[in-house]
Amino acid sequence: MDERTYTAEAEPGDDVTVKGWVHEIRDLGGIAFIIVRDTTGKIQVKFEKDEMDDDLVETGLGVHRESVVAVTGAVEEEERAPTGVEIVPESVEVIAEADPELPLDPSGKVDAELSTRLDNRTLDLRKPEVKAVFEIRAEVLRSVREAFRSVDATEINTPKIVATGTEGGTELFPITYFGREAFMNQSPQLFKQLMVGSGLERVFEIGPIFRAEEHNTPRHLNEATSIDFESAFFDHQDAMDVCEHVVKSAYEGVAENCGAQLEALGLEDEFEAPDGEFPRLTYEEAIERINATGELDEPLVWGDDLSTEAEHVLGQAVGEHYFITDWPSEIKPFYIKDYDDDEEISTGFDMMHPSMELVSGGQREHRYDHLVAGFEQQGLDPEAFEYYTKMFKYGMPPHAGWGLGAERLVMTMLGLDNIREAVIFPRDRQRLSP
C-alpha cells in the first residue's frame, strides 16, 4: 500500500495522505468541511469551493458518510478546527463508498439498542467509547499474562473438545466428533490440575469456555473467556495472593497504558487501581455482616448459599474487592479440598467485586481415594474421568488455583451495564450470529 499518515500525526507544514472514514460532512455554502476519522482520531478537510477544482469539490463533498477515503494535501494550522489543524486537499479518492442508509450511526448522535449494536459491531466499534472498551480488554489480558509471568507460571492451552465435562453432563454443549459424542469444555479445571503434577508445576491459561446455561442475564454468557491459574504446592491462601496480584496488575496496566481510552469512556477521573490488600472475610463473617445490615427479608443461617441479593448487600457494605473464604463444604464442588481439621469447612474461596463474583477457587483434593469417593458421591462415574483420576496415583502434589471471568473483570472495571458490552460478538441463548 502507499504511504499513509495517521490523523493524529499530521503536523502543520506536512504534505500527507490520510486514509479513513468520512465522519461528518458540513457544507456552509462557499466553504465546506469533511471530517475524516481513522484509528488514531479525526482531522478536518477544508473545501473552498470557488478556489478549488470542481471535480475535487464534487468528489469530496459528494461522498456519503462512513465511506472510506484517501485525502492528499497540505496540513495547515487552523485554530477553529477541532484538532487545531486541517488539510487543504489536492486530491480525494473514494476507496469504498458507503450506502447512504446506515443501520447504526457511528457518530453516536443517535442512540442504538444493544442488539442493533451487536448486529452491526463493525459500525459500533467505530465509536471511540466502544473501541476503548476493547482496547482496554486487550490491555487487561496483556497485563494479566505479565502478572502470571512474574510469578513463573507457564502459559498452557488445553483442549476445548472433551469427552466429559468438569462436573458431569449438565450444562454442556454436545458436539458430534467423528461419529462420537463429545462436548465443548466448560472449564480447563481438570487439565490445569493435571499440569501441576507435571514438571511445569504452575500454569495459566486464557481461553474460551462454553456453558449451556439457560439463564439470560446481563452478567452471564454462554461462551466466555476464562483466566485460569493453578499451582503445585499452593494452598488457598497462596492462590488468593496470586489472584489479588493478577487483578491489581490488570487495573494498573489499564491505568498506565489506557489514558486515552479511559478518557473516551469518561472515566479518567474516577478510575483507580485498587491498593491495599483485598479483605479476606470468612463465610461466617460474611453472613454476619449481611444480617447486620437488616436488608434481607430473612436473615441468613449457616449453610445458606449467598443469593445475588445477599452478594449485593455485602458488596455495598465492603465497598472494595474482597474474598469470601471458609465456605461450608456442602456448597463447594467436590474437587475442592476441605480443611484437614474440619471437614465441614472448605478451602474454597470466591473473590468478589462489590457488584458481583469474579473468581472462584480453592485448594484441590489431591488424594486419590478422596477424589474417587468425591466423584461417586456426586453420582458421577469415576471410570469416565479415569484419564484424570489415575494421574493422582503417581505423585500428585497439593495444589490450588482459581478461575476468573475476563468479561466480568472488564465489565466491573469499566462499570458496563451488560456483560455483552465486554465481548465483540457475544453468544447467548438467542444470539448465535454474527
Added chain:
Amino acid sequence: MDERTYTAEAEPGDDVTVKGWVHEIRDLGGIAFIIVRDTTGKIQVKFEKDEMDDDLVETGLGVHRESVVAVTGAVEEEERAPTGVEIVPESVEVIAEADPELPLDPSGKVDAELSTRLDNRTLDLRKPEVKAVFEIRAEVLRSVREAFRSVDATEINTPKIVATGTEGGTELFPITYFGREAFMNQSPQLFKQLMVGSGLERVFEIGPIFRAEEHNTPRHLNEATSIDFESAFFDHQDAMDVCEHVVKSAYEGVAENCGAQLEALGLEDEFEAPDGEFPRLTYEEAIERINATGELDEPLVWGDDLSTEAEHVLGQAVGEHYFITDWPSEIKPFYIKDYDDDEEISTGFDMMHPSMELVSGGQREHRYDHLVAGFEQQGLDPEAFEYYTKMFKYGMPPHAGWGLGAERLVMTMLGLDNIREAVIFPRDRQRLSP
C-alpha cells in the same frame, strides 16, 4: 503453604525444605541417596544409615519413585553429587505416595510410544525435554503477542460457536446450541475481517480452531491454535512484512529466553533465529524451481497446486523460510483478492518452512459486489453470510492478513517429528481424551 526452596536455589550452608518428586533411589549399602526433582532441577539427598535415625532412613528410602516428598535439612558441598551439592536430611515427609507401577518412566530411561506418552501427559511432562517444548511454546506465544503489539495490532477474541463456517459446511464439527444447529469455528477469518472496518483497524487473535478433517497425519490436528492477523489499508506485501516480523520475533524470543530449554532438547548449538529477509518467490518461479530439480515424476504446469512432495522438493532447494506469492486465482479461496490488472492471479500467499506450510494469507476482497458474487460462485448462500457481507456496504477498507498455525511453528522450530508433540492434549480422529 510452608516455605519452600527450589532445588536450583539450594546453596551450601542453607537450611532448606525442598519439595518435589523422588526421581531416583540409589542404595549403596551403608550409604544411600535419593534424587529429588522439582520444576527447577534436581538435588541429591544423602542417607548415612548408621549415623541417622532409623525412622528417617526408612521413610526416605522406603518411598516409591515419583512420590512427592518434602525434605528438610542442611545443604552441603559435595563434588561427587550431580549438582555439586547435597542435602543431609533432618526430616523427610511423604506428601503423596506414588504407585510402584508407573505407566511411563519419567526418568526417560525407558522409551515410550507417543500414544502412551499422550495418555500419561502428567508423567511425560516430568521429563525435561518434554517440559522444554511447552515452555518454549509459551515463549513463542509471548513473543508473537509482543510483535503484534509493536505494530499496534489490538488483541481480539472472536466466538468459537458459529452459525456458519468460513467456507461453508464442510469440515465443520456440528454442535447443538439450545436446540439449534451450530458449528465450532474453523477460522476467525470472517470475524477478524469485520474488525478492520471498525475503529480498531488492525487486530490479532491467538485461539483455538476446529477442523473436522478426516486425515490423520503427523502434521494435522483437529483442534489447533491459530495465530491470526488482519489489518485495514494493508496489501499482501504489507501483510507478509508483518508475518516475517512475527515469525522472526518468535525465534528471537526463544533464542533469548529459552537457553536452558534448548539445552534440554540438545538444540543449543544448532538453534538459530532466521536473519535476512525471507525470499518471496512467485508461484511461477516456484514451479520452475521445482521442475529444475527433476525430482518430480511429472513436471508441474501452471495451475497445478503444490503437492506435499513438491513443497518438500522446493523447501530443500530454498533451505530457509520463504513466501510463495502470485498464485493462480483458481487455487485460492474466493475471499482472497485477485490482482486488479490480472484476475487470473491472486494476491494470496503462503509462508513456508523448508519442511511444510506455516502460513496462508492474502489481500481480501473488500468490494461488496465481488464478495457476494464470490459466495455464489462457490455454491454458498450469501444470505447465510449476510451478517458478514452486509458490513462491506458501509465503508470496508482494503485489507490483508494471514493465519499461522502455532503448533506447526513450534514443530518446525524444534524439529519435532509429530505435531502432537507440540500440544499437551492433542485431538485427532482417534484421540478425544485426556
